[in-house]
Amino acid sequence: MPAVDSADAATWVVLGRTEDGVAAALLDAEGVELGRRALTANGRLEWIARVEADAAPRWVWHDTPAWYAELLAAGIRVARCHDLRLCHAILRDSSLVHDDAGLRAARQWDAAALVDAVAGAPALFEIEADTAAGPTTLPDRLEDALAEFARQRRAAAAASEPGRLRLLLAAESAGALVAAELRAAGLPWDAAVHDRILTEVLGRRPAGGGNPARVDELAARVRDALGDPSASLDSQPKLLRSLHRVGVLVESTSKWELAEQRHPVIAPLLEYKQLMRLLTANGWTWLSEWVHDGRFRPVYVPGGVVTGRWASSGGGALQLPRRLREAVRADPGWLFVVADVAQLEPRVLAAMSRDTALADAARGRDLYAGVVAAGAVTTRSEAKIAMLGAMYGATTGDSGRLVPRLRRTFPRAMALVDEAARTGEDGGVVRTWLGRTAPAPSLQWSAAQSQATEAQASQADETRARRWARDRGRFTRNFVVQGTAAEWALAWLADLRTRLADMAPVGAQDAAPRSGPAFATRPHLAFFLHDEVIVHTPAARAEEVAEAVRASAAAAGRLLFGDFPLDFPLDLRIAPTALKE
DNA sequence: GTTATAGGCGCG
DNA sequence: AAAGCGCGCCTATAAC
Incomplete structure (x- = not known):
C-alpha cells in the first residue's frame, strides 16, 4: 500500500491504532483504499487539521469522544464523521437491514458507550501499543475500524431503504460531534447567581455542615405537626407511618397524593421535600463538582x-x-x-402519517389550538392531554376518554400509533421514520406470551401476559413518535x-x-x-x-x-x- | 464494607 | 388531578 501525502482525493479517512501508534487510511467514495499514512506524535494534529481544511473528508473512527476531545482541545473542528460504534448499533438492530455483511456477528462492536470523559480517561493518542484492550473497550485498531466500516457500508447498501438509513447514520454521527463540542464549550454558568438562588430558597448555607436555615425551619414545622420531635422525614416508610399516626391516610408519600390531603403537616412537608430536592440534586455540592471556570460541562x-x-x-x-x-x-x-x-412530537406524527388534517391543525404556532379549531375537543387543555394520551397509550382518566375523539378527527395519525401499539403487543418490531428499530421482546416476555396460550395456563399467567403485552404496546406506540422526533x-x-x-x-x-x-x-x-x-x-x-x-x-x-x-x-x-x- | 433496588422527583 | 412514554440522580434500605 503506497504511503500518501495528499488526502485531496479521499472521501473517507479512517483513523485507528497500529503497532507503532496511530495511522490513517484514505478511502475514495467507493470505499477503495487509496493509501495509508502513519501519524507521528509530532505531526498528527497538524496533519489532521490540514486534511480537514483542504479536503474536509468524513473522518471514520471507532468512538467520537475518544478521538475528537483531543482535537477540540487543540482547536481543531471537523465538519463530518462516521462513528462506528453508534452506526453499528443502528445497523445491527434495524429491521431495514438484511444482514448479508455479518454485522450482527461482529459482537466486539456491541460494547456500551465508552466511559468516561469526566474522569479524564486517557485520550486515544496517549494510548501506547502495548496497552491491552480490556473486554469493555471497543476495538480501536485501524484494521478493526476498516473491517467494521466495510461491513457497515455493505449492510447499508443492501438495506431496504438505504437512503433513509444513511441519513440516520450521518445524523447520528453529527450528533456525536455536537455532543463532544457541547462538552468542550460548556454552558456558561454564573456560580454567584446559582449561590444567590440557593441562599434565597434554602437559606444561608451553614459553615459547619448540616442543613440550611429554611430547611431546618420547615423540618421543625413538619415535626411539630406530626407531634413527634424526632420524626424522620427522609425515610419514606418512617414518614408514611408518622403520617398515618396523625390521621393522614395516604398510600405513598409522593407529592401528588399528599397534595390531596387537608392537614397542617401537608404544606410544610411539600415545601420541605421541594427544598431538599434542590439541595441534594443541584445544591452547593453539585455546583462545586460540575461548574468550573464559569462553565457547566x-x-x-x-x-x-x-x-x-x-x-x-x-x-x-x-x-x-x-x-x-x-x-x-x-x-x-x-x-x-x-x-x-x-x-414537536405531534407535528412529527402528522408528517409521518401524512395526516393533512393534523398538519392543518398544526399550521399556526399552537397545534393544540388547531386541534380545538378542528372540532376534536373543546378546550386547549383537553387537546393537550388527549394528544399526549394518544402518543403514550392512555386508557383511563380524562386522557383515555378523550383519545377516541382524536381518532375521529385525525384518523391517519391515530392509525399510525395504534398500529405501532398493535405490532408491539403482538411481539413485532417497529421502526422510526429513518429506520431506528425498537428492540425485539425479551425472551422472558415471549415465554410469558406463549405460556399464556397453553391449555394449562392459569388465570394469573394470562393476566400477566396481557399486562406485559399492553406494556410493550405502549412502548412501541411511543417509540415511533419519540424516536422520529x-x-x-x-x-x-x-x-x-x-x-x-x-x-x-x-x-x-x-x-x-x-x-x-x-x-x-x-x-x-x-x-x-x-x-x-x-x-x-x-x-x-x-x-x-x-x-x-x-x-x-x-x-x-x-x-x-x-x-x-x-x-x-x-x-x-x-x-x-x-x-x- | 459494597452493590442493588425502590421510592421519589427533576427534565422532555 | 394523573395517567400514558422516555430518562438520571438522590436517599434510604435490603441484600450480599
Missing part, C-alpha cells in the same frame, strides 16, 4: 436512550430544574439564542452546527476565552435538550444566529419529510440568560 450520551434520544451521564444535564436557568449567563458582550420547538432534532442540530461554523469569526477583543480555543470567536451550541437548543453568541451576531436556528428547523423538516406541508415553529428569544418567560 455535562456529559452527553448520544443515542443513549433506546428511542435515539440522548441521555446524560453525570451532571444531570437533562434534568436541570427550571428555577436554576437564571444562573445560565452569557459572557460579557455575548448573548444566548434560546429556541425550542412547539409541540429525536431524528428531527438531530437533523436540526447537524444543520445548525454547520451554519454556525460557516459564520465569520468576530474580532479577538470580543472573544469568550473560557469556552476554549475552538469556540472563542464564533457562535457555538451551548446546550441541547430533546427539542431545545441554546446558542452562545457574540451579541453582534445574535440576530444572524436566530435566523440560522429558524432556517435549520425548516431544513430539518424538509430533510426528513420532503415537501409535506408542515411547520416546525420555534419559541425563540435572544437574552443574556436562559430564563424562560
Whole structure:
C-alpha cells in the first residue's frame, strides 16, 4: 500500500491504532483504499487539521469522544464523521437491514458507550501499543475500524431503504460531534447567581455542615405537626407511618397524593421535600463538582436512550430544574439564542402519517389550538392531554376518554400509533421514520406470551401476559413518535452546527476565552435538550444566529419529510440568560 | 464494607 | 388531578 501525502482525493479517512501508534487510511467514495499514512506524535494534529481544511473528508473512527476531545482541545473542528460504534448499533438492530455483511456477528462492536470523559480517561493518542484492550473497550485498531466500516457500508447498501438509513447514520454521527463540542464549550454558568438562588430558597448555607436555615425551619414545622420531635422525614416508610399516626391516610408519600390531603403537616412537608430536592440534586455540592471556570460541562450520551434520544451521564444535564436557568449567563458582550420547538412530537406524527388534517391543525404556532379549531375537543387543555394520551397509550382518566375523539378527527395519525401499539403487543418490531428499530421482546416476555396460550395456563399467567403485552404496546406506540422526533432534532442540530461554523469569526477583543480555543470567536451550541437548543453568541451576531436556528428547523423538516406541508415553529428569544418567560 | 433496588422527583 | 412514554440522580434500605 503506497504511503500518501495528499488526502485531496479521499472521501473517507479512517483513523485507528497500529503497532507503532496511530495511522490513517484514505478511502475514495467507493470505499477503495487509496493509501495509508502513519501519524507521528509530532505531526498528527497538524496533519489532521490540514486534511480537514483542504479536503474536509468524513473522518471514520471507532468512538467520537475518544478521538475528537483531543482535537477540540487543540482547536481543531471537523465538519463530518462516521462513528462506528453508534452506526453499528443502528445497523445491527434495524429491521431495514438484511444482514448479508455479518454485522450482527461482529459482537466486539456491541460494547456500551465508552466511559468516561469526566474522569479524564486517557485520550486515544496517549494510548501506547502495548496497552491491552480490556473486554469493555471497543476495538480501536485501524484494521478493526476498516473491517467494521466495510461491513457497515455493505449492510447499508443492501438495506431496504438505504437512503433513509444513511441519513440516520450521518445524523447520528453529527450528533456525536455536537455532543463532544457541547462538552468542550460548556454552558456558561454564573456560580454567584446559582449561590444567590440557593441562599434565597434554602437559606444561608451553614459553615459547619448540616442543613440550611429554611430547611431546618420547615423540618421543625413538619415535626411539630406530626407531634413527634424526632420524626424522620427522609425515610419514606418512617414518614408514611408518622403520617398515618396523625390521621393522614395516604398510600405513598409522593407529592401528588399528599397534595390531596387537608392537614397542617401537608404544606410544610411539600415545601420541605421541594427544598431538599434542590439541595441534594443541584445544591452547593453539585455546583462545586460540575461548574468550573464559569462553565457547566455535562456529559452527553448520544443515542443513549433506546428511542435515539440522548441521555446524560453525570451532571444531570437533562434534568436541570427550571428555577436554576437564571444562573445560565452569557459572557460579557455575548448573548444566548434560546429556541425550542412547539409541540414537536405531534407535528412529527402528522408528517409521518401524512395526516393533512393534523398538519392543518398544526399550521399556526399552537397545534393544540388547531386541534380545538378542528372540532376534536373543546378546550386547549383537553387537546393537550388527549394528544399526549394518544402518543403514550392512555386508557383511563380524562386522557383515555378523550383519545377516541382524536381518532375521529385525525384518523391517519391515530392509525399510525395504534398500529405501532398493535405490532408491539403482538411481539413485532417497529421502526422510526429513518429506520431506528425498537428492540425485539425479551425472551422472558415471549415465554410469558406463549405460556399464556397453553391449555394449562392459569388465570394469573394470562393476566400477566396481557399486562406485559399492553406494556410493550405502549412502548412501541411511543417509540415511533419519540424516536422520529429525536431524528428531527438531530437533523436540526447537524444543520445548525454547520451554519454556525460557516459564520465569520468576530474580532479577538470580543472573544469568550473560557469556552476554549475552538469556540472563542464564533457562535457555538451551548446546550441541547430533546427539542431545545441554546446558542452562545457574540451579541453582534445574535440576530444572524436566530435566523440560522429558524432556517435549520425548516431544513430539518424538509430533510426528513420532503415537501409535506408542515411547520416546525420555534419559541425563540435572544437574552443574556436562559430564563424562560 | 459494597452493590442493588425502590421510592421519589427533576427534565422532555 | 394523573395517567400514558422516555430518562438520571438522590436517599434510604435490603441484600450480599
